Every structure is written in C-alpha cells, then in structure tokens.
Amino acid sequence: MHFRKLDLNLLVALDALIRHQNVSLAAEELHLSQSAMSSSLSRLRRYFNDDLLVQVGRSMILSPLAEQLEQPIRDILVKIDASLMLKPGFDPTKSDREFRICVSDYMLHTLIPHVIEMTQEQGCTVKLNFLPQVSDPKKELDRGGADLLILPEIFCSDFHFSEHLLTDEFACVVWDQSDLAKGDMTMDVFTSAGHICMQPPNSNPSFETHSYDLQGVYRRVEVRTFSFSCIPSLIIGSNLIATLQKRLIDKAIAQGLPLKLFPSPVSLPLLNESMQWHKYQNVDLGIIWLRKLMLEAVTRLAK
Template sequence: MRFKKLDLNLLVALDHMIELRSVSAAADRMFMSQSAMSNALTRLRDYFDDPLLVQVGRRMEVTPRAEAMRPAIRDILVRIEATIDAHPEFQPDQSTRTFNILLSDYSMRVLMPSVFQRIAAQNATIKINLHAQTDLPQVLLERGEIDLLISPEIFMSDEHPSALLYEDNYVVAAWKGGTYGDVDMDQATFETASHAVMIPPGTVKSVEASLLEKAGIKRNIDVQTFSFSVLPHLITGTDRIATIHGRLARLIAPQAELVTYPMPHILPPLRQMIQWHAYRDNDPGLNWLKSTIEDAAVQLDDPFTKPIN
C-alpha cells in the first residue's frame, strides 16, 4: 500500500531499524534478507532525502530527522496493530495471540501465579511474555512494545487509561532468631537498625524510600539488591531488617523464618495499577486478559492483617 508515493511497509522496516540501530538485526526480526533490508533503507533515504541511519564507529546511529519521526511512526503502527488485533469476539481457548506484560518481580510473585491459574482454568491457548520493569515503562507502552503495564500508581502515564488492581501495605521484616526477632519496633529502633533495601533498575529510589523520606524517617542502609522477592531472604540469619510489601511478607515469611511488625510511621498504601494503551481500549483480547488479571487481584489475601510471628 502506498501513501503519497511511499510504500507504507517501509515504515515498519524503519521503525525496527531505528529501534535496533542495525540493518541486519532489523532484517532478522522481519525475517528478511540483509540485502532486502538495505534496499528498504536506500528507498527510505531517497524518499525522505535524509540518511536516517549513519555508521558511527562500530554501530549505527539515527539522524535527528529519524529520531523526530519515531514517535509518529510508532503511533501509526500502534493504531494499525490495535485495529488488526481487535476482533468482534475473543475466544481464549482458540487464540494463539501473544501478550506482553511489564511488571516487577514483586507483582510476578504475588499476583501472576493466580493469573496463570485462571488462564489455565479457561483452557486458554494464548502466549504471555513477562518483561522486567524498566525506568521508563511508559515509553514501551507508547511504542506498543508491551500490552499491559502493572506498576505502582506513581509510574502511570496520564496519557493512557488505567485501573486499580489492589492495595498493599508496608511492613518491617526481621529474622526470628536475630536481635530484632522480638522487639518493640518503634522509630528509634527502626532508624538504628541496619537495613537491606531494594533499588529498582534505573531509578534512585523505590516507592517506600520516597514515602519514608517524605515522612522524615531515615534508614541505615548497608545492603542493596535489585529484587523485591529475594530481599526478605537476604535478612535471614542476620540482624538486618527490611521494609517489604505486606502481601509478599505473608508469602515468604514462613520460608525465610521472618517476623513482621507494623511500620513505625503509617505510610500510604501502595496502589498497584494496570495500564494499557488508549488505542487498545476496545480490544476484546486485551479486555479479556485485563478482566482475568483483575479477577485474580480481587481474590488475593488481605495483607492488612496482624503481624506475622
């Protein structure tokens, strides 16, 4: 198909080349030969009268013109994909569609097992790719590289619809056999103790770090990790404590021999959200998956309970 003498198939090729900064990698992704992709690049250069990609050292870089066009190209392709994927009905037990979900390992541990059980109960034949959280998840959503984003409310984009999945509180966790296995966890004790914390990839602070800072509560941090789900295990057998999600604590505490205490200062609950691209608002397949995830979230155990001892 052509529009103003431009073969629109070339936009797909250009999108991949801009993203991958590589003609050969783009060719592999589109199951084309490298010579065919090189020919596509030549035609694009002629049409736009711009080199688009240039060799810099051992890699290729995009020109300012190509970088400026990328959001518009992505917007066009996402609209087309949304139209193609949106069928009048969606039958999960007959579909081979692949869904991409971006989430943290906390959500993967707390929520996704229940989601997969519900998918299996419907004999669904879909495929799901779970992607690790990044510092700019909204960008991947905008580009259509992920179908759903599961993340705290503060990371939601104002440009796309979202819905609350569930709330979670924060608790203080300590090893049962350690110094803090049976104490009055007041603010002074909390601030004096050594802490293990999780630092999200590409960011300076986690959600609870920002909340504690806002509350004027300090932590003596001597261990940092990149994983929420491993954090509780890192304090087992030590005198360190950790601030973790209540739902995660209830799952892991028996394995890691932990006790939990209420926070010395009440923090606002974590509001875990689900977000999707505005163009996919009427996508039956995506709406089915969202409903499945929302049903699983409703059935989660209530973390707003007594401390685990």
C-alpha cells in the same frame, strides 16, 4: 501498498531501524537479510532526502529528522496493530494470541500465580509473556513492546488508560532470631540498623524507597538486590531490616520462613497497583478479557 509514493512496508523497516539504530539487529527482528534491510534504508534515505541513521565511529545515531519521525511512526504502527486485533469476538480458549505484561517480581510472586492458575482452569490457549518493568513504562506502551503494564499508580502515565488493580501496605520484617526481633521497632532502632532494599535495574526507585525519600527518611542500606521476592530469604541469619509489601511478607511467613513482622515506624502511603494499557487498545476484546482476568485473580488473592 503506497501512500504519497512511499511503500508503506518501509515504515515497518524504519521503525525497527530507529529503535535499534543498527541495520543487523533491525533485519534480525523483521526476519530479513542484512542486504535487504540495507536496501530498505537506502530507499528511505532517498524518499526523505535524509541520512536518517548516521555513522559515528562504530555506532549509528539518529539524524534530527529520524528523531522527529520516531514517535509518529510508532504511533501509526501501534494504531494499525490495535485495529487488526478488533476482530468480532475473542475466545481465550481458542486464541493463540500472546499477551506481553510488564510486572514487578512482587506481583509475579503474589498475584500472577492466581492468574496462571485461572487460565489453566479455564482451558485457555493464549500465551502470557511476563516482562520486567523498565525505566520508562509509557514508552513500552508507545512502541508496542507491552500490552499491559502493572505498576504503582504514581508511575502511571496520563497519556494512556489505567485502572486500579489492588492495594497493599508496607511493613518491616526481620529474622525472628535477630536482636531486632527482641524489642519494638522504634524510629531509633529503624535508623540505626542496617537495611536491605530492592533497587530495580535501570528503572525508577522502588515505591517504598521513593516514599522514604519524599519524607527525608535516611536508611543505612547495607544490601541491595534487584528482586523483592528474594529479600525474605536473604534476611534470614542477618541483623538487617527490610521494608516490604505486607502480602509478600505474609506469604513468606505462611511458607514457614522464620521472620517477624513489625509496623513501620514511618508512616508510608498505601501501595496502589494499577493496570495500564495503550489508548488505542481500549476496545480490544483481548485486553478487556485480560484486565477482567487480573481483577478476578485479585479477588482470589484476597481470600
């Protein structure tokens, strides 16, 4: 199909070329040969009268025009994709649709097991692909890389729809045989002790780190890790403090880990986790079903 003498299939190629800035990787994504993708790039260059991708050393960079085209083209393709999903009815027990969901490992460890359990009980045939959170969650929605984000409310974009999912609070946790477990968790103890904290790879700081930073609270961080869920195990045998979501601590203690929980001496805001989805998918019956499933899983989690 052509529009104003442009083969609209070339927009898909241009989108891949802009995202990867590499002919081979774009060809691989679209299951094309490298020569076919090179031919598409040549046709796009002739149509726009612009190089679009410029060779600089061993890499390719976007031309100014390609940078301007990136968001409008991605927006068009996401809108088309969302429109194609607007089929009458959605049956999760008959659909083979894959839902891509960006989550933290905290959510994977606490809420998502209930989500999977419910899909199994209901005989669902859909596929769930859980992806790690990234530095720019909104971009994942914009580019169609994710169908649903689950993230702290403060990190939600105003550009897309969102809905509250659950609330948790933070607490301090230590090994129950450590010196820290013998007394109270005072501010002096908190600031003088070593800490272990989670630092998301190539992403925003974790919510509790962000909260401490806003209040000017200094922690002597001795250990950093990319995972929330591993911290309860890492703390055993140490004289370190971790600030974690209470649901995560409660689950670890229920599983028999030798831990002791203390209220944080620092007043931290509640953690409000939200779901966010693309504005063009607001009436997508599959996304509506997925959101409802998540809320039902929260009810099961709270029991």
